[in-house]
C-alpha cells in the first residue's frame with residue numbers, strides 16, 4: 001500500500017474514546033483476583049491487557065482504588081511459586097483451587113502438573129511494574145533456574161519446563177524477562193538466536209517454528225528478541241540486509257485496503273495485527289512504510305460505542321484487542337503533523353520490545369534491571 005494514499009482517508013479523526021476504553025479495561029480487571037468460579041489459566045495475561053490499557057490511557061491511579069491495586073499486587077505475588085524447575089508465575093491459582101493458595105513463604109510448591117509458565121511470568125512482571133511494585137519479593141535465582149529449564153536442545157523455549165510446544169513466543173518471553181532482570185545467565189543466547197534464524201520465512205517475516213509460514217505475531221517475537229539481545233537498539237546485528245528488506249516488503253503487503261494489517265498473506269485486517277506488524281516495522285527501523293493515516297482510520301472504526309476496541313469493525317470488544325489497538329497508537333503518533341486529528345489521539349510512547357509504556361519501562365530499569373546480582 002502506498003504511503004501517498006493518506007488523502008483518501010482524510011485525517012479528521014474524532015475524539016479517541018478514552019473514557020469508554022478505560023471503563024472497559026477496569027471492568028475486565030475486576031475478574032482478576034475475584035471469586036470467578038471457572039478457573040481461567042490466563043488470568044494474568046488478561047490482567048496485563050487491561051492494566052496495560054489503563055497505563056497507556058494514564059488512568060491506572062484515577063480509575064482504580066489503592067485497595068484494588070494492593071489486592072492485585074498481592075494476588076500476583078501469590079502466583080509466584082517454586083518447585084523442582086525453579087521459580088516462576090502461574091496464570092491463576094488453577095488446578096489447586098483459589099482457597100488453597102498459600103503465599104510463597106508458606107511453601108506453595110508447584111507439582112509436575114501445576115508449573116508456572118514463561119508467558120505468565122513475563123506478564124506478571126509487567127503487571128507489577130504498571131502497579132509500581134518494588135519487586136523485592138522476586139525470587140531471582142529461582143527465576144533464572146526456571147528460564148534455563150524452559151530452553152530446549154535446539155535453542156527454542158517452551159512455555160513450561162516439561163512438555164508442551166516450543167516456539168518463538170516463549171523464547172520472546174525468556175528474552176524479555178532476562179533483559180528486564182538484566183541477567184541473561186538463564187539463556188543460551190547463541191543457540192536461541194540460531195533457532196530464530198531457522199524460523200526466517202522465504203516470503204519475509206518469521207514462522208512460529210522452523211520452516212513455518214510467516215505470521216505477524218511471531219515476526220514481532222523474533223524481531224523483539226533480536227532487539228533485546230542486541231547491543232544497539234537496532235536489530236540489524238542479527239538479520240541480513242536481504243531478509244530485512246524481504247520482511248519489510250512482506251509486512252507492507254499485508255496492510256490491507258481498509259487500513260489495518262492482517263496476520264498473514266490473504267487474511268483480513270485485525271486490530272491485534274496492527275500492533276504485531278506495526279511494531280515489527282518499527283523494530284526494523286522502517287515505521288514509515290506503514291500508512292499511518294489508514295491504520296488510525298481502521299482503529300477508529302474498531303472502537304466499540306460503549307468502550308473497548310474490537311478486532312474488526314462491528315464486532316465485540318475484548319481486553320486483548322483494546323490493548324493492542326492502543327499500543328499501536330502509542331507507536332504511531334498520528335497527531336504529529338496532522339492538525340485535523342483530535343489531540344486525544346496523542347498517547348504516551350511505547351517501549352516497543354518490552355511492549356509497555358516508556359514510563360513503566362523506566363520503572364522496570366530502576367527497580368528490576370538495576371538490582372541484578374542482589
Ligand SMILES: [Zn+2]
Pocket residue numbers: 270271272273311321
Ligand atoms: Zn486479533
